[in-house]
Each structure stands twice: as structure tokens, then as C-alpha cells.
Amino acid sequence: MDITEYIQLVFTDYTLRTITLGTAILGAVTGMLGSFAVLRKQSLLGDAISHAALPGIAIAFLITGSKDSNTLLIGALISGLIGTFWIRGIVTKTHLKSDTALGLILSLFFGFGMLLLTFIQKQPNANQAGLDKYLFGQAATLVESDVWMMAIVTSICLIVLLIFWKEFKMLLFDADYTKTLGFNTKFIDILITSFIVLAIVLGLQTVGVVLMSAMLLAPAAAARQWTNSLAMMVFLAALFGAFAGVFGTAISASENNLSTGPIIVLVASVFVVFSFIFSPSRGLLFKQIRFIRNRRDLELNKTLAFMHQIAETHEDISHPHAVKLLNNFQGYTRSTLQKLVEKDYVQINGSMWNLTKIGFNTAANLYTKQQTKDE
């Protein structure tokens, strides 16, 4: 299936439209909330929560015997929340650090969930098949009611975000200070965390327990590279997440049998890699270019300063000196000399050079200039 055919299908095919819409909304909400998780240095919390949700899914199935996604997700929500509060409990009540607590809860809940899954698979009734889709997700099983559910949660999340924007921003930056201003930080904290848990649980069906945390982190990490404003970061993360959802679905639909969740995550990771390399202010590429350019400037200035030293020995600053003299100076190359000539700092006459007036003054003010630029 080629791209134009695919785009046509998105608008005509009901199933594909549902899935595309679902993954887009999911990407947007996880990207948005992921920004908060990343900025709070709670990147791993998402991983722990999603893994902690697995036993909830299994238990919900064991109790109700139903495979209705909403029933199972309520189970996931409950065990995800229990996992989250255990992590908080361990961190506050013991000497263990949060990474240890996260790892502990993650593996404990996931192991228990896997145990229950295998137990369910050994059951004689035929109804058990399909629970393992929550491990890696299966976007194809999204139905309209799932998408509605995601849309409603996303809207609520957006409204809450807008209402409490100021409080969220301040808590993320400086929680202690927020408390001293009389705000109930516990309330704000629980609000943010609950929404993160909710978004994760919503994504389990599509992306699965194992890869869910990437949906939180990747769009946010990519967005951070492009902006220094929190609002812009949240917006970009939502955008990247949504695009990852749409592209991921498109790729998996056109290449049959590739599962959607992993591809969405891969697309999001491509965004991250691209952002890390090409972001103008923080990207590796431009950083390297700036570094090289700075070095060249420095070399040039050093050479100019050296020539200034020589020129100073003579009463007439534009008195010619032999180019050979410069060979004593390590940073000197023919191309640096050429550049200085281009800048009108230096004139060359055969094998002799002399500083111009501009060149002399520039050289004399090299250091002071740097200082004024700084402050």
C-alpha cells in the first residue's frame, strides 16, 4: 500500500481512522504529561507504573471473567496507583533511593503480573486468549469507545492543565518554595501523578506495558531540545507524540503485520535522535559547529595578538615585518594570515606584513571586548 492510498484509506476506512485517531490522541496526552515527568526527574516512574498495571489487568480478568477493555483498565489503574503509592512510601519511609524503589516495585509487580498471566493461560476456558496483548499492545483492537475514552480523559487533562498551569509550573521548578507560599503541594503533586497514571493506563491497550514509558519520555525529551519555555515544551511534546502515533500507525498499516506499538515508539525515538542532533541551541551538530568556529576565532585572535606584540616594538605601527617572523608562533598558519588580510587587519607586501590601524586597535582591545560582551 503506498502513501496516497493510505491517506485515502484513513478517511474512508472506519477501522483505520479509529486507530489513527486513537494513537494520535494517546501520543498527545502522553507527550504533554511526559514533559512533567521528565522535568520532575521522574522519568522512570512511568515505567514502574505501567509495569505495575499488569497484575491489575490479570486480576480484573480473574474476578470478572470479562475481557472488556474498560474493565481491565480499571484493574490496571488500581494496581498502577497502588504501585505508585508504594514507591512513594518506600522512598519516604526507608533509606532506599527512588531508583531502587522504582526498580523494586517494577519487577515485583511485573513478575506477579506475568505469573498471573501464565496461570490464566493454563485455565481450561477458552476465553483467556488475548490478555497478552497488554504486554506489547495491539492498536488494531482499538474501537470507537476506546477513542472516546481517550478523548475525554485528554480534554479533562487539558482543562486541569490550563486551570492549574501556574501551580504546576511552580511545583515542577521549586516544590519547597511553592509550599512556603501557602500552596497545598501534596494536592498539586497528586493531581499531576494521577493524570500520569491515567495516561499510562489508557495507553496500555495500544502500546503495552513494556514500551509505555517511551511514550511519556520520548516526545518530552525531543521537545526539550527545541525550546526554553515550558508552555512551548508541553505543546511540542504533545505535537511530537501525536505525530509519532499517526506515523507509527501509517507505517504499520502499510507494512502488514508489523505491530503498531513498537513502531510508534520507534518513530518517537527518531524524533528524539533528530532533535538531539539538529536542535539549534542544544543540538550536538550546532554545538560542534560553534565549538569549531570558536576555536578558529581564538586562533585568529591569538595570531593577531602575536603580530600586535611585534608591531608594538616599532614606533610606526604599520611598519612592515617579515612573514618569517611569524613562523616562531605556533598557532600561525597561512590561512589564518589570509583571513586577517580579508578582515583588513593586516596588509601583505611580498614577504612582508604590517598591521593596519583597525588591526592594531582590534588587537589592543581583544580582552577588554570579551569582558564587556560577558556582562
Add this chain to the structure above:
Amino acid sequence: MKKIAVKIDDLTVAYNYKPVLWDIDLEIPEGVLMAIVGPNGAGKSTLIKAILGILKPIAGSVTIYGKPYIKQHQLVAYVPQKGSVDWDFPITALDVVKMGTYGSLGWIKRPGQKEKKAALEALEKVGMLPFKNRQISQLSGGQQQRIFLARALVQNASIYFMDEPFQGVDATTEIAIINILKELRKAGKTVIVVHHDLQTVPEYFDWVTFLNVKKIATGPVKDIFNDDNLTKTYGINYKVSIQE
């Protein structure tokens, strides 16, 4: 007799089993510029955090002008340690300073022109106005400290708590900060500073509290800043080498 700005009774704070602060009684009179001094681990930052309600004490009470902190938070401004936040956070200097107005705004209400104007004035006061739109990671350590100070100034409080405002700043910034603190005192405000440099205590402050888990002494610098109290606090034979 001066009014008491902060009154602490029987305050005990512990993180795990060992108390960090033990049975502290302290009265801070209104209008003083007070240093809290003591060795590392003496509980200086903890004392401030307990007063501000950031930490929950095991026992004891704190009142600000006779009432519990939560009712008086509008009267109090806080300058945390610079290292307590992530300076790579996507936010500008001006936005950080604006946070000082959030307390009086309360829940949900957004800062408007009035708040922006106040924030700009505070930035001007600390000499950071030209940097208002800088992302905070692009500021030097001293500049970051000034941003924190500006944020507290915006609160227009009666009592200022500062946790090591001179840590890691250069001489220019230190002088700028101490001048602002002295101005605050002149305006009748109470300023409480966790301080590390004993040499500058007599020059900067008029009141001092010696702390090492327990309160060793508190009072005017000229009366109690002496070898005896320093030795009691730091446990070594300490000689004040500032006066002649």
C-alpha cells in the same frame, strides 16, 4: 521591648532516628538582621525549613507574629539554597521572579501587568534587569542567586529567610546582596540568614544564633559573638581573629 517576629518553642526535628534539631527555643525580635551559624550538619537549613513548614517537626511549635505559619505565609519570603532546584528548567529569569507574586495571587489566578511590573522592579533592584529574558541556565551562579533574591523581594514580606545566599558567589554579588539585606533591615524587615563565613558575621549582621543540633546562644552580635560561644558551637578552640 521589641515585638517578636518569630517564636520557636521546644522544636525537635528528625529525619530518621537521630534528631537534627533538639528542643530548640528561640525568639527572633522584629527588625534584626540575624545570622544562623554552626558547623555542617548542625541543622541550620533544617531550622529554616521547619519554621517555614516545609518539614514537619516531631515536636514543638513555631509562630510568626503569634500565629502559625500557614496563616501568616504572606508575611514571609524564602530564598532557598541555589542548589535545590534544576537550573536547566525551561523558564526565564523574569518568570522565576514572577513566582514571588503567586503567593498573594492564590490559587488559579494568573499574574498580570501589575505582577509583571513588580517582578521587573525587583530585577532592577538586584541589577538583573538586562537578563530578564535569559533562560536561567545561561546565568552565572551569582546571577542565579540574585534571581532568587529578586523572587523573594517581590513577595514584599516582613520576614525574609535565606539559606546560604552567599554560597558560591563572587565578591561583587556578595556586596550587592548584603547591601540589599541591610536595606531591608532599614525598612524595618526581619532578615534571617544561614551563614557560613564567620569572618563576616560582625560586619554584616547585628544578631546571631549559634546552632549545633541544640541552640547554643542567641543575641546581639556585639554581646555574644565571642570565642566562648564559637568554641561551644564548633567544638574546637576557636579564636575570633577579626577585631584587631
